[in-house]
Amino acid sequence: MELNQNIHVAVDAIVFGYTAGKLHVLLIKQKYGLLKNKWALVGGFVKDDESLVDAVHRELYEEAGIRVNYLEQLYTFGDALDRDPRGRVISVAYFALVNSTTLELKADTDAEDAAWFPIDAVPDELAFDHAHILRTAHQRLQSKLTYQPVGFDLLPERFLFSELEHLYTTILGKEIDRRNFRKKMLSFGIVEETNEFGDKKSGRPAKLFTFNKLKYNELVENGFLFEINFA
Amino acid sequence: MELNQNIHVAVDAIVFGYTAGKLHVLLIKQKYGLLKNKWALVGGFVKDDESLVDAVHRELYEEAGIRVNYLEQLYTFGDALDRDPRGRVISVAYFALVNSTTLELKADTDAEDAAWFPIDAVPDELAFDHAHILRTAHQRLQSKLTYQPVGFDLLPERFLFSELEHLYTTILGKEIDRRNFRKKMLSFGIVEETNEFGDKKSGRPAKLFTFNKLKYNELVENGFLFEINFA
Numbered sequence: 001m002e003l004n005q006n007i008h009v010a011v012d013a014i015v016f017g018y019t020a021g022k023l024h025v026l027l028i029k030q031k032y033g034l035l036k037n038k039w040a041l042v043g044g045f046v047k048d049d050e051s052l053v054d055a056v057h058r059e060l061y062e063e064a065g066i067r068v069n070y071l072e073q074l075y076t077f078g079d080a081l082d083r084d085p086r087g088r089v090i091s092v093a094y095f096a097l098v099n100s101t102t103l104e105l106k107a108d109t110d111a112e113d114a115a116w117f118p119i120d121a122v123p124d125e126l127a128f129d130h131a132h133i134l135r136t137a138h139q140r141l142q143s144k145l146t147y148q149p150v151g152f153d154l155l156p157e158r159f160l161f162s163e164l165e166h167l168y169t170t171i172l173g174k175e176i177d178r179r180n181f182r183k184k185m186l187s188f189g190i191v192e193e194t195n196e197f198g199d200k201k202s203g204r205p206a207k208l209f210t211f212n213k214l215k216y217n218e219l220v221e222n223g224f225l226f227e228i229n230f231a
Numbered sequence: 232m233e234l235n236q237n238i239h240v241a242v243d244a245i246v247f248g249y250t251a252g253k254l255h256v257l258l259i260k261q262k263y264g265l266l267k268n269k270w271a272l273v274g275g276f277v278k279d280d281e282s283l284v285d286a287v288h289r290e291l292y293e294e295a296g297i298r299v300n301y302l303e304q305l306y307t308f309g310d311a312l313d314r315d316p317r318g319r320v321i322s323v324a325y326f327a328l329v330n331s332t333t334l335e336l337k338a339d340t341d342a343e344d345a346a347w348f349p350i351d352a353v354p355d356e357l358a359f360d361h362a363h364i365l366r367t368a369h370q371r372l373q374s375k376l377t378y379q380p381v382g383f384d385l386l387p388e389r390f391l392f393s394e395l396e397h398l399y400t401t402i403l404g405k406e407i408d409r410r411n412f413r414k415k416m417l418s419f420g421i422v423e424e425t426n427e428f429g430d431k432k433s434g435r436p437a438k439l440f441t442f443n444k445l446k447y448n449e450l451v452e453n454g455f456l457f458e459i460n461f462a
Contacts, residue, residue: 001239001318006279009238009309009321048237048319051310076307076323078240079282087232088279090240090323092307147378229456 010084010091011055012043012077012130014137015068016119017100018154021163023119023141023171024100025134028063028111030127034085037112040127041134043091044110056094064114065106068096070153074137083129091128095137097153142172146228149190152211160198160206164191168228181228188226190216241315241322242286243274243308243361245368246299247350248331249385252394254350254372254402255331256365259294259342261358265316268343271358272365274322275341287325295345296337299327301384305368314360322359326368328384373403377459380421383442391429391437395422399459415459421447 015026027039042063046055053071060066071094077083078090100116107114117123119138126134144150151167161182169176185191190212197205216226246257258270273294277286284302291297302325308314309321331347338345348354350369357365375381382398392413400407416422421443428436447457 001320003239003276005239005276007240007277008232008234008236009240045234045236046238046309049312051312052307052321053310073306075304076283078277078323079284081280081282089232090283092309092321225460 006088008087008089009046009052010043010089011046011052011059012041012091012093012133013056013060013071014041014074014093014095014134015060015064015066015098016095016137016141016154017098017103017116018167019100019116021166021170023154024116025119025122026064026066026100026105027115027117027122027126028107029113029115031110031112035127038125038127039117039123041093041130042111042114046092052092053094059110060096062108063111065108066098066103068098071096074133074140077129077133080129091133093133093137095140097141097150099154099156145171147226149211149216149226152213155211158194158196158198158208158210161209162206164209184228188216188219188224190219190226237319238309239318239320240277240283241274241320242277242283242290243272243322243324243364244287244291244302245272245305245324245326245365246291246295246297246329247326247368247372247385248329248334248347249398250331250347252397252401254385255347256350256353257295257297257331257336258346258348258353258357259338260344260346262341262343266358269356269358270348270354272324272361273342273345277323283323284325290341291327293339294342296339297329297334299329302327305364305371308360308364311360322364324364324368326371328372328381330385330387376402378457380442380447380457383444386442389425389427389429389439389441392422392440393437395440412459419447419450419455419457421450421457 017024028042030036030038030040042059044059046052056071060068074093074095076090076092081088105114165178165181191209192212194208194210196208198208248255259273261267261269261271273290275290277283287302291299305324305326307321307323312319336345385398396409396412422440423443425439425441427439429439
C-alpha cells in the first residue's frame with residue numbers, strides 16, 4: 001500500500017496470577033535496547049502475517065516460556081506519541097489470568113529474566129508506559145471480578161472457600177461480609193462442594209470447592225447475571 | 232526505527248444517534264479507492280503526529296462535518312489479516328453517542344455522502360469488516376445501557392419519560408415492566424422532573440424530565456452503581 005505512515009504496532013500482555021494469597025503480575029527484564037535491564041510487561045512487535053492475539057501468544061512463549069488459555073483485549077495505548085523512545089508505537093494490550101503456581105517461567109530468547117511480582121511490589125520504574133498499562137489492567141480486573149466469575153481462573157481447580165473469600169478481599173482491597181458472600185456465591189449454583197478436604201491452618205479440616213464452568217455457561221445462555229456487590 | 236513491519240494503523244468511528252424513536256448509525260459513502268461508493272463507518276489512517284483519538288475527531292469532521300463530545304474506545308480489530316483489501320491494516324474503533332437531531336451532517340473532502348441509517352436498515356454490504364465492527368459496537372451499547380446511564384446521551388436535554396422508556400425497549404429489543412422501570416429510574420435521583428410539558432400524541436400533556444449528570448457523577452464517586460435489569 002502506498003501510504004506514508006510511520007507508526008508501528010506492538011502488543012503487550014498483562015498476566016495476572018494468584019499465589020500465596022497475593023495477586024501477582026508477570027514481568028520480564030529487557031535484554032536488549034535502550035531500556036536494557038528494565039522490567040517490563042511481556043510484549044513486542046506484531047509480525048506482518050500474524051494476528052494480534054497470535055503475537056501475544058508468541059511473545060508469552062518467547063519471553064516467559066508460558067502458554068495461556070485465554071487472552072482478553074484490554075485497551076490500545078496510542079494517544080501518547082512518546083510512549084516508546086524508539087519512535088511512534090501503539091500497543092494493543094491483552095490480559096490473561098492464570099493459576100500461576102502451575103506455570104514454570106523460563107526467560108527465553110528475548111528476555112533476560114522473567115518473574116512474578118506481587119502487585120503491591122512491582123519495580124518502581126517499569127519500561128515505557130507499562131506502569132500506566134498495568135494500572136489500567138488492575139482496575140479492569142477489579143471491576144470484572146464483580147460481574148464475571150473471573151476469580152476462579154486464578155485459583156487451583158479445587159480450593160477452600162476461605163481462599164475464594166480471601167481472593168476477593170485481596171484483589172478488591174475491601175472487607176466483605178463473609179456470611180453474605182458465601183450465601184450469595186453458593187446461591188448461584190456454580191460453586192460446588194467436593195468430597196475432598198483441604199489443609200486449613202487451624203480448626204477442623206475444610207471441604208474443597210470447585211467452579212462448575214459448564215453450569216455457568218449454561219446459566220449465562222439463559223440470561224443469568226453473575227454479580228457480587230460490596231456497597 | 233529500524234523495523235521491517237508493514238502494518239498500517241487506522242481508526243473507525245461508530246456514531247450512534249437516536250431519532251424518531253429509532254437507534255441510528257452514521258455511515259459515509261466512500262469517495263475513492265477500491266471500495267468506492269460502498270457505505271462505511273467514518274474512519275481513516277492515523278497521522279504520525281496525532282493521537283488515536285485526535286485521528287477519530289479529525290475523520291469525523293472531514294468525512295461527516297461533525298464534532299462529538301465524547302469518544303470511547305471499543306476494540307482494536309486486527310486479527311483478520313485480510314480485513315482491508317489494500318494490505319494489512321489494524322483498526323482501533325471508537326464509539327460515540329449523540330443526540331443526532333441536533334447534528335447537521337456534511338460529507339466533506341473524503342466522503343461522497345454522509346447519512347444516518349436506522350440500525351435495522353443499514354446497507355447489506357458495508358465496506359471492509361465494518362458490519363462486524365458495527366455489530367460489536369451495538370452489543371457494547373446494549374450492555375452499557377444496563378450498567379451506565381448512557382441512554383441520556385442519545386436523548387435531547389429534556390425528554391418525556393415515555394421517550395426514555397421507549398429508548399430502552401428499542402435498543403435492548405425487550406419489553407419492560409413500565410411501572411418498575413419508572414420506579415427504579417426515579418429512585419436513583421438522577422432523573423429529574425422539570426416544570427415544562429412536552430407534546431404527547433394523546434392524553435393529557437406530560438411533564439418533561441432531565442438527566443442530572445453532576446448528581447450522577449457525585450453518586451458514582453460515592454460508590455453508586457447504576458443498574459437496570461430486565462431478567
